[in-house]
Amino acid sequence: MAPPKLYVGRKVRALREANNVTQAAFAERLGISTSYLNQIENNQRPVSAAVLLGLAEKFQIDIAAISQGEGDRVLSALSEVLTDPLFETSSPTMQELKLVTQNAPAFARALISCHQAYRRSSEQLASLDDTLGRGASSAEPTPYEEVRDFFYFVDNYLHELDSAAERLAGDLGLPEREAGTALAEHLERRHNVRVLRAGPAEDVLRRYDPATRALFLNPYSPPATRTFQTAFQIAALEMEPVMSDIVHKAEFRSVEAAEVCKIGLKNYFAGALMLPYRVFMTAAKDLRHDLELLAARFGASIEQVAHRLSTLQRPGQKGVPVFFATLDRAGNITKRHSAAKLQFARFGAACPLWNAHQAFQAPGQVVRQLAETPDGVRYLSIALEITKSGGGYRTLRRSYVLALGCEISYSKHFVYAQGLDTDNRAAFDPIGISCRICDRPNCHQRAVPPLKGVLRIQQNCRGTLPYSLA
Template identity: 35%
Template sequence: MPRRLYIGPSLRRIRRDLGLTQADMASDLEVSASYIALLERNHRPLSAEMLLRLAQTYRLDVATLAGEATSDINDRLQSALKDPMFADIDLPPLENADLTTNFPGVTEAFLRLYSAWRQEHQALADRNGGGDGDGLADPVAESRRFLAAHRNFFPALDDAAETLSRAVAEAGGLEAYLAARHGLRTRRMPSDVMVGSVRRYDLHRREVLLDDSLDAAGRQFQLATQIAWLDLKGQIDAAMADGVFATEDGGRLSRRALAAYAAAALVMPYGAFARAAETRRYDVEGLARQFGASFEQVAHRLTTLQKPGQERVPFFFIRVDAAGNVSKRLDGAGADFARQGGACPLWSVHTAFRTPREIITQWLELPDGQKFFSIARTVTAGGGAYGAARVERAVALVCAAEHAHRLVYSGGGTEAPTTTPIGVACRLCHRAECMARAAPPIGRALAVDDIRRPEAPFAFADA
């Protein structure tokens, strides 16, 4: 029996590319408009005669058209069925192909349901600590989405800051530049005088005041930030121009993030920093010493090195507190894990607090088989003087496993000796046997009875 050919999505795309209505195409092919509609909805297979007529009328390659028709929906189905939720179901490729060919309507219905589920799945991740907030009204989530949309890379700011860094060097440093260019004096003041601020611009007295408990890296960064506000305001405004914010605070937080980005680019100019990163094999502590920056500042900067022609290892960055709250995400890798990940207790970023200031390396594997390499370490904010408030957090830099050999921390290996199986978040992870699970995954029915107690926290009826 010959296989039936359904080309609904391909036919609709061709018609739209040609600028035709269904009635126009029906007239060209000498059929009814309702027949074209049935073909586009995969309610009718395409006959050999109609395939030839379509190819001759619009000068299309028959083999290409037929191949697109059979492969497009099959590729979508194959991609959906790779979801870890289906990992324990035997799904031979031949059966998938038969499904898409013989039951295109059922296949399309499944794909629509799966797409809707994925959207709800991601929204739930956001609400349960796996994402960036619970809606557009969250200014922190807005700012994170703005940075993620640009993959935390703003080339115009980088270029302007690199040019400005040369002027700062010629002036003799940040303080000298502020004095020469803006007539501003820099003064260090006691914390009680600063009243909760680490930097304050006194326009009336023409002074930049800094908390005297700041360390050298902190002072340098605050002075660079002040210069960014003064000299790179136009570039910051331009970078903000394509942002859409539902809240005023979302815009303000994004603007502050861009000022910090510009300050980092001023202290660690793109060209010099990118070369040093490669030379030092991404030794974060070594780079921190070379540029007079902190571990966290360097880790931030490493996520931004994506200038075309001068790309370096794409990283994403996360910062968490001891309770597991994610206070910062920076994504230069474009990975789904970067948007949602961070809540798995098996990831070493959560155990870094046991060994303060020690760098912990770890090879990670997600349920879908993606592998990553992670370095994690604690960092401290505040506490520059006895009795001052101090906050301990952990930060992690993560790259795809394929880039790990370029990092000094991996020992140059290209294959992970062992990997830790982690998930994005418990509700999104389908590793049924995980002993660290805190909640059941979406889409799995629980098996709860008084006869058997499984080793894992939850048992599943469909296991």
């Protein structure tokens, strides 16, 4: 199969303008004609391998950064939007969608936002929701949805926070020192904040009292959780100006979304402080992404390690591109991010053929799967059930599944690929993204027909499904 043509005119134009040079001067440095550069910038011609190498050599850009990234996520979201029957009579081709996301990404995002509002209004109307007619606000995204999309479109990487956390980790001698002790000492030395045990009746992970300069942590929480909450408090005390600037530039629709985002930014800093970028990325490669060994080396939880692997997106220093998600028992994806081609569905449940669902039946075990999506891309996927308790026999335990994976071409970097027949296509399970946008015709686990599928109903014949797809 021939490699896909690469249209990155908008990024090339932005690079040229950032260097404040004319098309003629820019083209001369790349060794191409001005007319060819003009065609590239207007996405009339794809960029060649020679031009990509010239951009890397002459302008020190990361080829992976210019060829992938936000465009893939916008294209995935826009493609899912256009499966809605609303667009049945005017469905653009994939090439047209690529041109829109490459040339007018702001327009693509606007269409995605409009469709989100349309879906919410339609769902309210269908259920005779009593909020019908209260105004446009009922169709706006919830604060959590808005913040989720913010992190999704920044590729789950925030350079200012990440680099600041890495500098502080270096100053504190992490990860060579025990992180919980080092962070608590830093809080007391720099901010005069003491780390204390929360009372036995307090149902909190963390409580900060600014009047007494005391940080109370739940004594029943695992050490990695207490360390994370300590790092969270450091973010709150030291990174407020940076976080406020990020939130301001994001232009959230509501105060609630801005506040939710600040929580997310503090969580991001805490994870980056416990698992500093370059040291952690090097360890991940050395240990072949063994989650348990990485957690032990850095004094972190397996979930913290897996989530951090999904944020290794620093330009010029990217880690292995992985997808990461958490699922509850109902199949809801509660966290999601993908630096791989696999993009999770924004609506509906996850594919029932995905091994993430099987992990609930195998507590404490890493469940492995070789999987192939309808576009022919193959993946290594691992899943592990996580159970959390606040302490005590009568305490309710929260159970969910953590899923992590990569495209099969990167599987050699993962210890979990050992013993799997990654060269045998027959060893790969066919999975989808979600039933509503999956066009596999004979899936025995299909819950609903695909939105754009044409159904054939045979009254005198019944297979696994009561219909077939034309």
